Amino acid sequence: MSKRVDINRIKDNLFRYVGIGCTLFGLLMLGFFLYSVLREGLPRLNAQFFSSLPSRKPDEAGILIPLFGTIWVMVLTSLISIPLGVASGIYLEEYGKKNRLASLIEINITNLAGVPSIIYGLLALEIFVRILGLGKSLLSGSLTLALLILPIIIVATREALKAVPKTIREASFALGATKWQTIWFQVLPASAGGIVTGVILAISRAIGETAPLIVIGAMLYITTLPSSPMDDFSVLPIQIFNWLSRPQKGFIINATAAIIVLLAITFILNGIAIYLRNRWQKKVKW
Amino acid sequence: MSVKEKIIEGVLLLCAAVSILTTAGILWVLISESSVFFARVPLSEFLFDTQWTPLFADKHFGILPLVTGTLLTSFIAIAVALPLGLSIAVYLNEYAPKSFRKTIKPVLEILAAIPTVVYGFFALMVITPFLQQIFPQMAGFNALSPGIVMGIMIIPMISSLSEDALYAVPKSLREASYGIGATRFQTSFKVLVPAASSGIIVSVILGISRAVGETMIVAIAAGQQPRLTFNPLVPVETITTYIVQVSLGDVVQGSIEYQTIFAAGIALFALTFILNNISFYIKKKFQEKYE
Numbered sequence: 396m397s398k399r400v401d402i403n404r405i406k407d408n409l410f411r412y413v414g415i416g417c418t419l420f421g422l423l424m425l426g427f428f429l430y431s432v433l434r435e436g437l438p439r440l441n442a443q444f445f446s447s448l449p450s451r452k453p454d455e456a457g458i459l460i461p462l463f464g465t466i467w468v469m470v471l472t473s474l475i476s477i478p479l480g481v482a483s484g485i486y487l488e489e490y491g492k493k494n495r496l497a498s499l500i501e502i503n504i505t506n507l508a509g510v511p512s513i514i515y516g517l518l519a520l521e522i523f524v525r526i527l528g529l530g531k532s533l534l535s536g537s538l539t540l541a542l543l544i545l546p547i548i549i550v551a552t553r554e555a556l557k558a559v560p561k562t563i564r565e566a567s568f569a570l571g572a573t574k575w576q577t578i579w580f581q582v583l584p585a586s587a588g589g590i591v592t593g594v595i596l597a598i599s600r601a602i603g604e605t606a607p608l609i610v611i612g613a614m615l616y617i618t619t620l621p622s623s624p625m626d627d628f629s630v631l632p633i634q635i636f637n638w639l640s641r642p643q644k645g646f647i648i649n650a651t652a653a654i655i656v657l658l659a660i661t662f663i664l665n666g667i668a669i670y671l672r673n674r675w676q677k678k679v680k681w
Numbered sequence: 682m683s684v685k686e687k688i689i690e691g692v693l694l695l696c697a698a699v700s701i702l703t704t705a706g707i708l709w710v711l712i713s714e715s716s717v718f719f720a721r722v723p724l725s726e727f728l729f730d731t732q733w734t735p736l737f738a739d740k741h742f743g744i745l746p747l748v749t750g751t752l753l754t755s756f757i758a759i760a761v762a763l764p765l766g767l768s769i770a771v772y773l774n775e776y777a778p779k780s781f782r783k784t785i786k787p788v789l790e791i792l793a794a795i796p797t798v799v800y801g802f803f804a805l806m807v808i809t810p811f812l813q814q815i816f817p818q819m820a821g822f823n824a825l826s827p828g829i830v831m832g833i834m835i836i837p838m839i840s841s842l843s844e845d846a847l848y849a850v851p852k853s854l855r856e857a858s859y860g861i862g863a864t865r866f867q868t869s870f871k872v873l874v875p876a877a878s879s880g881i882i883v884s885v886i887l888g889i890s891r892a893v894g895e896t897m898i899v900a901i902a903a904g905q906q907p908r909l910t911f912n913p914l915v916p917v918e919t920i921t922t923y924i925v926q927v928s929l930g931d932v933v934q935g936s937i938e939y940q941t942i943f944a945a946g947i948a949l950f951a952l953t954f955i956l957n958n959i960s961f962y963i964k965k966k967f968q969e970k971y972e
Contacts, residue, residue: 403866403867406866407867409866410768410772410776411776413772414769415772417765417768417769417772418772418777418785421765421789421833422785422789425791427807428803431803479696479699482692482693482697483696483700486690486697487697490690490694491694491697496694499701500697500698503704504700505957505961506954507703507704509887509954510707510894510950510954511894511921511949511950511953512894513921513946513949514894514946514949514950516924516928517711517924517942517946520928521710521714522706525934542703545700546700575685575690599794603794603799604796605797606797609928610925612928632796635798635799635802636798636801639798639802639901647806650802657798657799658799661795665790665794
């Protein structure tokens, strides 16, 4: 009897180490990945790398065009997806709670969130590139990514709105404010922290996307900076994919250097989001 | 209600309707393009032929090799992510001090925030060379290495969903178990995990669905050879990789090759749609159980 108790105690304690081990495994892999990327790519990150056009010689190639493309895509995707996503979130949470249409939209959004990103590429190839005739332009790419991250923004907006207590709405109504006045002047400012966090995470997801942009044909060898939303473009993840698929060692090093830049942007965005979330959670004590 | 208020509500509704249009658009595009495909290729060939060679002179249109490639990499991913993710969930839920839990969760989330093209690089340039030292016969492109890397990517998804499920188990069950003298280990694996099993299953299904739809990791590291095999050491091709492969080439729009990516797309969409809806169904039943 006591032997079994001992065995159970040992198992119990052993699992503590298994648990720590598993938790650290992911982090160790992350650290190892980051180390291997930094070791290979860091020496390549010089002024020439940031300011050069694509080239057949790895030492002369740079990320000027994809970096600009990524910034363009970030701005355009935000402009399209933020108003649409936040407005949808407001409608679903504040207006259409009970009606059929709203519940249909809700089921639909849950499903959309699970659709693989490459399927959005197929949608965009047919609708934006062909039928609307936007071509392989920045606008096509940004529209595609905006649709892709829309479910994330909608869900985040709804969560943030849900966290605003009823009393604030009721107080506003009691003062004679209309529904929209209540939302615009009370509910939205109160939930802004949560919404902004969700939006930043969604944008960070969008700039790391590769597959849907490959499907619409963004992988081009272009030598001029895009100057309008109708111009052809490339983005950092596509440039990385392009360099990875070449045999020369020099291009692989370029790819790791570009990965450092992409990871830096991703981590900065995520860091801002986490910071805002913590600050918001601390500040808001209803 | 004033006119202005009505207009605002209408505009908001229109924005919300964009998501319906997106779904309708996806369905319409996939169905209209692949119906042209299925007019030329019988459905029986698509489902049962064992070869996928639309880009060769001798064309075969059997989706099976792409499906097995997709399932193989996805199952490797889950085989990595489930034990690790579940152990993390149990550890954080039952063993870890609160402060550790609070700091470690956002750090784990970083794994899910890394762009997939970066994971593809790791699979091809770091994991594959490492595995080749263990399996000298392993090819440069294979299913094992991207599968493992996808598994690492999915860990936070499995661990956080499983943790939520464990956390939702009523306190009374946990206390009863401790009350009769069970250890944390026994309580976790004999009481909490079985009680949270539906939530854990949901996390696994969503993980598989995520892996099935994952594109860049497999496109970079798994190869482009559609092959009906469950050998993890040889090159395979997934449904998503095939779409990328065709998109990179100069395929004439309206040709049979062009239509194949929509046929592959509809197979992918169906696969993930079924998986996602099974998980919604289980989730709904599970919520009812404890309410």
